[in-house]
Amino acid sequence: xxxxSGAQLIAEALRAQNIEYMFGVVGIPVTEVAVAAxxxxxxxxxxxxxxxxxxxxxxxxxxxxxxxxCLVVSGPGFLHALGGMANANVNCWPLIVIGGxxxxxxxxxxxxQEFPQVEAARLYNKWSVRPSSLEVIPAVIEKAVRTSMYGRxxxxxxxxxxxxxxxxxxxxxVKFVECCPPPPISTxxxxxxxxxxxxxxxxxxxxxxxxxxxxxxxxxxxxxxxVDLSGLPFLPTPMAKGVxxxxxxxxxxxxxxxxxxxxxxxxxxxxxxxxxxxxxLPPRFRQDxxxxxxxxxxxxxxxxxxxxxxxxxxxxxxxxxLLEEFSKRSLKYPSNSExxxxxxxxxxxxxxxxxxxxxQKSLPMNYYTVFHHIRELVPKDCILVSEGxxxxxxxxxxLPNYHPRQRLDAGTFGTMGVGLGFAIAAALVAKDRxxxxxxxxxxxxxxxxxxxxxxxxxCRYNLPILIIVVNNNGIYTGLDAGSWKEMLQYGxxxxxxxxVSLLPNAHYEEIMSAFGGKGYFVNTPxxxxxxxxASLADRRTPSLINVMIDPQSERKKQVFMFSICCxx
Numbered sequence: 204x205x206x207x208s209g210a211q212l213i214a215e216a217l218r219a220q221n222i223e224y225m226f227g228v229v230g231i232p233v234t235e236v237a238v239a240a241x242x243x244x245x246x247x248x249x250x251x252x253x254x255x256x257x258x259x260x261x262x263x264x265x266x267x268x269x270x271x272x273c274l275v276v277s278g279p280g281f282l283h284a285l286g287g288m289a290n291a292n293v294n295c296w297p298l299i300v301i302g303g304x305x306x307x308x309x310x311x312x313x314x315x316q317e318f319p320q321v322e323a324a325r326l327y328n329k330w331s332v333r334p335s336s337l338e339v340i341p342a343v344i345e346k347a348v349r350t351s352m353y354g355r356x357x358x359x360x361x362x363x364x365x366x367x368x369x370x371x372x373x374x375x376x377v378k379f380v381e382c383c384p385p386p387p388i389s390t391x392x393x394x395x396x397x398x399x400x401x402x403x404x405x406x407x408x409x410x411x412x413x414x415x416x417x418x419x420x421x422x423x424x425x426x427x428x429x430v431d432l433s434g435l436p437f438l439p440t441p442m443a444k445g446v447x448x449x450x451x452x453x454x455x456x457x458x459x460x461x462x463x464x465x466x467x468x469x470x471x472x473x474x475x476x477x478x479x480x481x482x483x484l485p486p487r488f489r490q491d492x493x494x495x496x497x498x499x500x501x502x503x504x505x506x507x508x509x510x511x512x513x514x515x516x517x518x519x520x521x522x523x524x525l526l527e528e529f530s531k532r533s534l535k536y537p538s539n540s541e542x543x544x545x546x547x548x549x550x551x552x553x554x555x556x557x558x559x560x561x562x563q564k565s566l567p568m569n570y571y572t573v574f575h576h577i578r579e580l581v582p583k584d585c586i587l588v589s590e591g592x593x594x595x596x597x598x599x600x601x602l603p604n605y606h607p608r609q610r611l612d613a614g615t616f617g618t619m620g621v622g623l624g625f626a627i628a629a630a631l632v633a634k635d636r637x638x639x640x641x642x643x644x645x646x647x648x649x650x651x652x653x654x655x656x657x658x659x660x661x662c663r664y665n666l667p668i669l670i671i672v673v674n675n676n677g678i679y680t681g682l683d684a685g686s687w688k689e690m691l692q693y694g695x696x697x698x699x700x701x702x703v704s705l706l707p708n709a710h711y712e713e714i715m716s717a718f719g720g721k722g723y724f725v726n727t728p729x730x731x732x733x734x735x736x737a738s739l740a741d742r743r744t745p746s747l748i749n750v751m752i753d754p755q756s757e758r759k760k761q762v763f764m765f766s767i768c769c770x771x
Contacts, residue, residue, distance in 0.1 A: 227274030232365030257287020258624030278316025406468035416473025445604030574601035591647025620653030715747035
C-alpha cells in the first residue's frame with residue numbers, strides 16, 4: 204500500500220485545489236513541505252521575510268482570483284506573517300497561510316517556538332484551523348481555499364504540527380477532495396435594481412464610484428458598457444483605476460473632491476465608505492446624498508451612511524442587471540449638463556496645475572517632474588506597483604491606468620512594505636500568463652526600506668522588474684546633505700535629527716548592483732529618461748533607478764470648498 208508523508212499530502216492537496224504559487228521562508232518544521240510542493244508542480248518562491256512572502260501570496264489571489272500560499276515556520280515566522288494576513292483580509296483578497304507549529308507531544312512544555320498560533324490567527328483571518336489528523340488534511344485545505352474565495356474574499360490559516368510533516372499515512376485512508384469550483388454568482392433582487400435605476404434617472408448630479416471589488420469581480424466589460432450607455436461620470440478608487448481606462452472622457456478623477464462634494468446620487472460599485480472615501484460624510488459629501496450600494500457582503504451595507512438602495516451580490520452580475528434595466532429606460536445622462544460643465548472646468552484647472560509643476564526645470568526635481576517623465580516612457584499596459592506617502596498619492600494622479608488589476612498599492616489597510624512582494628507576485632503571474640507585460644514598481648525611499656532585501660529574491664529568480672525609488676531623503680520630507688551635516692553639529696543624531704529624516708543621498712541602486720541587477724543613480728530629467736529607456740530595453744535583467752528629488756517636495760496644495768456644507 205502506498206504511503207505519503209504529511210508534507211507530500213499537503214502538497215498534493217494544494218495542487219488538487221489548483222494552487223500554483225507558494226511563497227515563504229523555510230526552516231523547522233516546514234522545509235519538507237516546500238520540497239514536496241515543488242515535486243507536485245507548485246512554484247515555490249523563497250523570500251527574505253515572511254511579511255513580504257505573505258504580501259506576495261495575497262497579491263496572487265487578487266490577480267488570479269485563486270489564493271496564493273504563504274508558508275512560514277512556527278512562532279516568530281508565523282508572527283511575521285500576521286501583517287500579510289491582516290492586509291489580505293482588509294483588502295478582501297484570497298490567501299492561504301500554512302504555518303508549522305510545535306510537535307503535539309510537546310505542547311505546553313515550552314517547545315521550540317511554541318505559540319498559540321490558531322488562536323492568534325483568528326483575529327486576522329476568515330478561518331483558522333489545525334487538522335486533527337493527516338487523513339483530513341485534503342478536506343481542510345479544500346475548505347480553506349473555498350472559504351478564502353467565497354463571499355467576501357479573505358485570508359485563511361492552517362496550522363501544521365511539526366510531527367505531522369514527516370509522519371506517514373496510508374494513501375487509501377486519506378479523504379481526498381475534488382477541486383472546489385469558483386464562487387457561485389449571486390444577483391440582486393429585481394425590485395432593488397429597478398429602484399436603483401429610478402434613483403439614478405432622477406439624479407441631477409450623479410456619480411459612479413468604482414472600487415477594487417469591481418476589479419476583483421472582473422466586471423470591467425459590463426462597467427464600461429454601463430458608463431458608455433448611461434453617460435454618467437465615474438471616479439475610480441486607487442486600485443480600481445483601469446477598470447474603465449483613466450483616459451475615458453467620463454473619468455473625473457482629476458476633479459475628485461468636487462465630484463464627491465457635490466454629487467446628489469452616488470453609485471458604489473464594489474467600493475466601501477471607509478477612510479479612502481471620507482466615510483461618505485460631510486464636509487466631504489453632501490448631507491442629503493443618496494447612496495446606491497452594490498456589494499458582495501451584506502454586513503457592509505449601511506456602514507456610515509444609510510443607503511437609498513441596496514444591491515447585494517456579485518458586482519459583475521449586478522452591473523449586467525443595471526445594463527438591462529437601463530436599456531429599457533433609455534437612460535442617458537446629458538453631456539451638456541451644468542454638472543458636467545462644472546466637473547470639466549475643475550478637471551482642466553487641476554490638470555493645468557499639475558502640468559505646471561511637472562514642467563518645472565529647477566533641480567533637484569519635484570515629484571511631478573519625475574512622474575511626468577516616467578509616464579511618457581513606461582508601457583501603457585504595464586502593471587504598476589506603488590507605495591509610499593507622497594510617492595503613492597501623487598503617482599496615483601500622474602500615472603494613468605488603462606487596464607484592470609494593473610495597479611497595486613498600499614490599499615485599504617494603508618500598508619507600507621507591500622511593494623516588492625506585490626511586484627514579485629505580479630512578475631510571476633505575468634511570466635506565466637502575459638510574458639510581454641512589464642512590471643514597474645515605484646517606491647518612496649522610506650517604503651523601499653521595509654522590504655529592500657527582496658531585491659535579492661528578484662535577482663535570484665531573474666524577474667525583470669523595474670524598481671524606481673523616488674528618494675527625498677525621508678518620510679514625507681527630508682534634509683539635503685548640507686542641512687544634515689549642519690544638524691549633526693547640534694549633537695547626537697538620536698536627539699537632533701528630525702524623526703522623518705533618512706540618510707541623505709543613500710545609494711539604494713547599489714543594492715540591486717550587488718545582486719547582479721542594474722542600478723542607476725539619477726539627478727536630472729535627462730538621466731532619468733536614459734535610465735528608464737535602458738531598463739525597459741533589457742527584458743532579462745532587473746533594474747533599480749534611484750531618483751534624487753528635492754527633499755522638501757510635496758503635493759500641490761489642495762483647494763477644498765465648504766459652500767454646500769455651510770448652506771452658502
